[in-house]
Amino acid sequence: MEKQAALEERMKRVRLIILDVDGVLTDGGIYMGPDGEALKRFDIKDGAGIMLWHRSGGKTAILTGRSSKIVENRAKELSISVVRQGCLDKRAVYEELKKELLLSDDEIAYIGDDFIDLPVMRVAGLPIAVADAAPEAKNAARLVMDHAGGHGAVREAVERILRAQNKWEAFFV
Numbered sequence: 001m002e003k004q005a006a007l008e009e010r011m012k013r014v015r016l017i018i019l020d021v022d023g024v025l026t027d028g029g030i031y032m033g034p035d036g037e038a039l040k041r042f043d044i045k046d047g048a049g050i051m052l053w054h055r056s057g058g059k060t061a062i063l064t065g066r067s068s069k070i071v072e073n074r075a076k077e078l079s080i081s082v083v084r085q086g087c088l089d090k091r092a093v094y095e096e097l098k099k100e101l102l103l104s105d106d107e108i109a110y111i112g113d114d115f116i117d118l119p120v121m122r123v124a125g126l127p128i129a130v131a132d133a134a135p136e137a138k139n140a141a142r143l144v145m146d147h148a149g150g151h152g153a154v155r156e157a158v159e160r161i162l163r164a165q166n167k168w169e170a171f172f173v
Contacts, residue, residue, distance in 0.1 A: 007142060010126045011164035015107040017053060018094070018120070019154060021064040021071050023113035024130055027150030040070050041150060049155030050078045056167045061097055063090055065116050091119035111157055112137050113149050128157050 022028050025046060031039040050060055061082035062075055068085065075083045082101075087093045098108065106125035110117070113133040121127035121140040129141035130153040138144050143160070147153040162168040 008164045010106075010142060011109075011161045013106045014058070014109045014126055014161050014165075016059045016061060016097075016101060016103055017109045017111065017158070017161070018061045018063050018097070018124070020110075020112045020114075020117055021062060021068075022066060023133070023149040024111050025062075025074070025150065025154060027148065028113070028132075029150075038068065038070070040068070040074075042074055043150055043152055043155070045152040046150075046154035047074075047078055049152075049158035050080070052162065052171060053158045054079055055171070056162055056165070058161075059101065061101075063087055063093055063097070063110075063120070065090070088116075089119075090116060091123070094120045094123070109157070109161065111154060112141075126161075 019025055025042055026040045033039060053060060060080045062071065062080055063084050064071060065087055071085060072083060082097065084093050105123050108124045109126035109128055110120045110124035111128045112121050113130050114137055115134060117137055118140055121137065127141045128143045128145065129137045130145050130149040132148040145153040145156045147156045159168060
């Protein structure tokens with residue numbers, strides 16, 4: 001892992017957090033209903049963290065390999081307007097988002113958990129892995145969360161970034 005001072009500097013530059021879904025915003029499980037409908041479990045703490053990030057002026061995007069109406073609904077609920085689903089080449093979509101939002105790699109954090117996230121994790125300014133990520137994702141990360149995907153890892157990442165940016169305490173004054 002990187003030295004704390006260098007890591008703090010990376011966190012200070014973040015303006016956009018890009019999230020994978022399965023294994024990051026969810027626990028990676030897909031629950032099947034009796035009629036074949038797929039269900040996903042989201043953590044309310046992650047949602048609260050995303051809302052705090054937005055209140056601090058940060059932007060959030062979703063970049064996922066699967067497509068689901070559930071993800072679309074959750075994104076609307078959390079005011080995430082940038083949602084790209086069905087992305088098998090996440091690096092290409094990442095580059096499009098970066099240009100569209102006029103950001104540099106240094107201003108982007110990416111939270112991932114598996115091999116499909118590696119191409120983006122290798123270029124994002126702050127690659128983050130959840131606690132239960134694949135070893136390859138953890139190796140590519142500059143920061144590994146204590147919490148597992150779908151169990152508060154996103155909330156933890158947001159708090160760490162906001163603390164580095166001296167914005168966390170403002171929410172509790």
